[in-house]
Amino acid sequence: MKYPSQLLAEAVAEFTKLPGIGEKTALRLTLHLLRQESEAALRFSEAIKRLRLEIQYCVQCHNISDSPVCHICANPHRDSSTVCLVESPRDVIAIESTGVFRGVYHVLGGIISPINGIGPEQLNIQSLIQKAATGNIKEIIMALSPTLEGDTTVFYISKKLDGAPVTITTLSRGVSFGGELEYADETTLARSITSRLPYEKYLVKNHQQPL
Amino acid sequence: MKYPSQLLAEAVAEFTKLPGIGEKTALRLTLHLLRQESEAALRFSEAIKRLRLEIQYCVQCHNISDSPVCHICANPHRDSSTVCLVESPRDVIAIESTGVFRGVYHVLGGIISPINGIGPEQLNIQSLIQKAATGNIKEIIMALSPTLEGDTTVFYISKKLDGAPVTITTLSRGVSFGGELEYADETTLARSITSRLPYEKYLVKNHQQPL
Numbered sequence: 046m047k048y049p050s051q052l053l054a055e056a057v058a059e060f061t062k063l064p065g066i067g068e069k070t071a072l073r074l075t076l077h078l079l080r081q082e083s084e085a086a087l088r089f090s091e092a093i094k095r096l097r098l099e100i101q102y103c104v105q106c107h108n109i110s111d112s113p114v115c116h117i118c119a120n121p122h123r124d125s126s127t128v129c130l131v132e133s134p135r136d137v138i139a140i141e142s143t144g145v146f147r148g149v150y151h152v153l154g155g156i157i158s159p160i161n162g163i164g165p166e167q168l169n170i171q172s173l174i175q176k177a178a179t180g181n182i183k184e185i186i187m188a189l190s191p192t193l194e195g196d197t198t199v200f201y202i203s204k205k206l207d208g209a210p211v212t213i214t215t216l217s218r219g220v221s222f223g224g225e226l227e228y229a230d231e232t233t234l235a236r237s238i239t240s241r242l243p244y245e246k247y248l249v250k251n252h253q254q255p256l
Numbered sequence: 257m258k259y260p261s262q263l264l265a266e267a268v269a270e271f272t273k274l275p276g277i278g279e280k281t282a283l284r285l286t287l288h289l290l291r292q293e294s295e296a297a298l299r300f301s302e303a304i305k306r307l308r309l310e311i312q313y314c315v316q317c318h319n320i321s322d323s324p325v326c327h328i329c330a331n332p333h334r335d336s337s338t339v340c341l342v343e344s345p346r347d348v349i350a351i352e353s354t355g356v357f358r359g360v361y362h363v364l365g366g367i368i369s370p371i372n373g374i375g376p377e378q379l380n381i382q383s384l385i386q387k388a389a390t391g392n393i394k395e396i397i398m399a400l401s402p403t404l405e406g407d408t409t410v411f412y413i414s415k416k417l418d419g420a421p422v423t424i425t426t427l428s429r430g431v432s433f434g435g436e437l438e439y440a441d442e443t444t445l446a447r448s449i450t451s452r453l454p455y456e457k458y459l460v461k462n463h464q465q466p467l
Contacts, residue, residue, distance in 0.1 A: 065281070096297070115260055142258065
């Protein structure tokens with residue numbers, strides 16, 4: 046597409062760099078910003094700038110934060126002996142929105158992926174090992190995505206934690222709520238049979254997490 | 257959703273104000289910007305800011321421009337006696353990308369829409385009437401959307417142009433290229449029958465616009 050203005054073309058080009066935004070959508074978003082009061086577009090621009098310049102990462106869990114220690118790690122009501130290991134800040138938001146987890150997090154910042162050139166040294170693994178070595182952690186919940194790379198990362202970290210006085214657990218796998226059995230993939234269905242639960246335990250679990 | 261940082265929440269909120277962007281997409285875009293080098297996010301922020309502060313509108317056709325007169329109006333090879341009337345800069349980009357129009361444009365800046373509180377006085381209609389009155393314009397092509405509001409606007413403007421020495425034309429209506437007849441709506445199909453073309457003329461028209 047040819048644009049009537051270089052400024053417009055640049056803004057469209059910046060939008061298309063975002064994931065899932067093609068050129069037509071980028072043009073629509075850009076023209077929308079042009080139609081707004083200039084304060085609206087400047088507020089948008091400023092929010093992005095401040096986000097990138099002022100955001101901090103929690104020194105304890107590496108999550109996004111406005112202060113050196115995030116509000117979860119700083120909360121005395123959270124159980125700091127139970128650590129949930131996640132890939133990214135997005136997973137923290139997802140688990141927090143369930144409202145059932147009262148422990149703290151440790152954000153890896155990615156998963157081991159040789160194809161993308163991400164090795165263990167680029168992830169926040171060393172700080173987790175050190176935390177575990179202090180003896181203040183009772184349990185680490187491995188909440189990484191159930192993919193080949195996620196499983197590899199979990200395996201690597203569990204080996205590194207060998208000998209540390211912690212219990213390692215993973216998220217349970219099984220059929221989703223509201224899903225139909227015939228559409229569940231075979232691996233998930235097989236896992237949900239081999240790790241079946243006594244019905245009383247299922248009732249108790251559901252009670253903890255109101256639906 | 258609860259966010260671990262106020263800065264993050266603000267950036268997500270700004271993204272959700274854009275059309276077609278929900279909260280999950282906004283979060284994905286925001287976290288993407290956080291993962292980039294800070295230069296990338298600052299370039300994005302700066303492009304939006306400059307767009308809003310420095311963009312100009314052509315004094316002749318009201319299109320987006322980097323200078324007081326846009327590059328189309330300033331181009332001596334364009335036929336300034338043929339004016340294509342469009343709703344927005346987006347339509348100019350769409351028509352320009354076909355490469356068949358060698359005249360100039362006049363951007364209305366909207367269409368008459370009482371429901372949205374847009375009356376004729378908020379649109380660039382007066383300057384079009386003045387242009388037509390000079391006698392320098394031979395033809396005005398009404399290229400507004402074929403909706404009730406678009407047709408109302410065309411009707412209003414054509415009444416205002418009564419007596420001015422210009423020919424008023426509209427875009428032809430008909431079945432789309434590549435479309436199947438059975439899926440064309442009845443009005444379009446009816447119009448394409450009543451305004452049917454001699455086959456030789458159809459061939460010539462297609463020749464002008466290589467597909």
